[in-house]
Amino acid sequence: MSNQATLSLRKDWDGGVSPFGVSYGKLFMWFFLVSDALxxxxxxxxxxxxxxxxxxxxxxxxKVFTHFPFVEGSHPLAYVGFMTFDLIMSSVTMVLAVEAGHRLNRKQVSVWLLLTIIGGLIFVGSQCWEWYHFIVGEESVQGYRDYLMNGKHIINPHFQGANLIVNAYTQLPTFGDFFFCITGFHGFHVFSGVIINIVMLIMVLNGVMDRRGHYEMIEKAGLYWHFVDLVWVFVFTFFYLL
Amino acid sequence: MDFFEEYKGYPNYEKAAIHDEAHGKPVRKKLWMVFWIMLIITIGELIIGSQFNFTEINKEYTFIFLTLVKAFFIVWVFMHLGDERRAMKYAIIAPYTLFIFYLAFMAITEGVYSKVIRDALVTVVLHQ
Structure with a gap:
């Protein structure tokens, strides 16, 4: 390697004080996200x-995820499509909040952040609804209570719905286990993302970012929120489409 | 207030991305375009998933390819990794890709092999 190339490579890695020329907080948010992605x-x-x-x-x-709120009948993948759209939409509002932060526009940042929070809450609520219908199946709530009270579900051949031990869609309990584990883990990430965004919104409204002179905190929260969206893209493909 | 503000000559990395209204416009246009692309891909996936009868293997590869396209747009545009330095891109992407492609390859190969063994065992048990 020539001396010139070594120099430019070194300049690329070296940031002066912080590596790569990004701030400490943002760099470590990235490293945290890599570990979480792993x-x-x-x-x-x-x-x-x-x-x-x-x-x-x-x-x-x-044949499993066919319910849609307030609509009777079978609509395969319709609701999960709506959830995906909602999460992508909230990702866009988040990135617009980050962009408004780059212009130091406090009002726009708070509006876009609020929309992001609403999108996140809709997603978490949708997931609750979907879990409820996955667990209960076609049964009435009373029927499900009977299962819980009497433990009939293990011997009942007409069992509807799903739990960690048995489910109506396949012989394998693993199907329910993986569904609950992975979508639950993702749902918890969305929930904590909403909490982080609410904290950010309160900080923005209190003028903390203006006093600092930059809105980089929004960017870090945004990284986390986009990561949640990124994970959902994969969960959506592997659980609902394939 | 901040520790680093005391430090003379500290480059303000946090303020590096600040721009004015005129520079914000093309940025926002790009973001909305990426949103439309992702929306179209998602709708396409749903239509393929619920309507078309691809052969199973084609369907799998189509979905995984479209997912990777979406993931690329999220990481590169929404998370602004495309705007970072080359070294940072490598530091984030390279270790991750290396380990995960390897892990996925191992998991799936092992899964397929387990199925072969399982089917063979089931056949043996049934014939006895």
Missing amino acids: TFSSLLCAYGFMRHKFAGDWAVPN
């Missing part, structure tokens, strides 16, 4: 292992 990836790889091991016996998502 956790999610290993969960999804374990899912892929089970899926291939029990290929053929696995539940068909088109």
Whole structure:
């Protein structure tokens, strides 16, 4: 390597005080996200292992997730499509909040952040609704209470819905286990993302960012929020589409 | 207030991305365009998922490809990794990709192999 190339490479890695010329907080947010992404990836790889091991016996998502709120009948993938749209939309509002932060526009930042929080809450609520219908199945709530009280679900051949031990869609309990584990883990990330965004909104409204002279905190919260969206893109594909 | 503000000559990394209204316009235009692309991809995925009868293997590869396209747009545009330095891109992407492609390859190969063994065992048990 020539001396010139070594110099430019070194300049690329070296940031003066902080590596790569990004601030300490943002760099470590990235490293945290990489480690979190590794956790999610290993969960999804374990899912892929089970899926291939029990290929053929696995539940068909088109026949499991067919409910839509306030609408009777079977609508495969419609609601989860709505949830995906909602999360992508909230990702866009978040990135617009970051962009408004780059212009030091406090009013626009708070409006976009508020919209992001609303989108996140809609997503968490949708996931609650979906879990409820996945757990209860076609049964009435009373029927499900009977299962819980009497423990009939293990011997009942007409069992509807799903839990960690048994589910109506396939012989394999692993299907329910992985669904609850991975979507639950993701849902918890969305929930904590909403909390972080609410804290950010309060800080913006109190003028903390203006006193600092920059809105980089919004950018860091935004990184986390986009990561949540990124994970959902993969969960959506591997759980609902394939 | 801040520790680093005391430090003379500290480059203000936090303020590096600040721009005015005129520079914000093309940025926002790009963001909305990425949103429309992702929306179209998602709707396409849903239509493929619920309507078309691809052969199973084609469907899998189509979905995984479209997912990776979406992931690229999120990381590169929404998370602004595309605007960072080359070295930072490598530091974030390279270790992750390396480990995960390897892990996915191992998990899926092992899963397929387990199915072969399992089917063979089931056949043996049934014939006895």
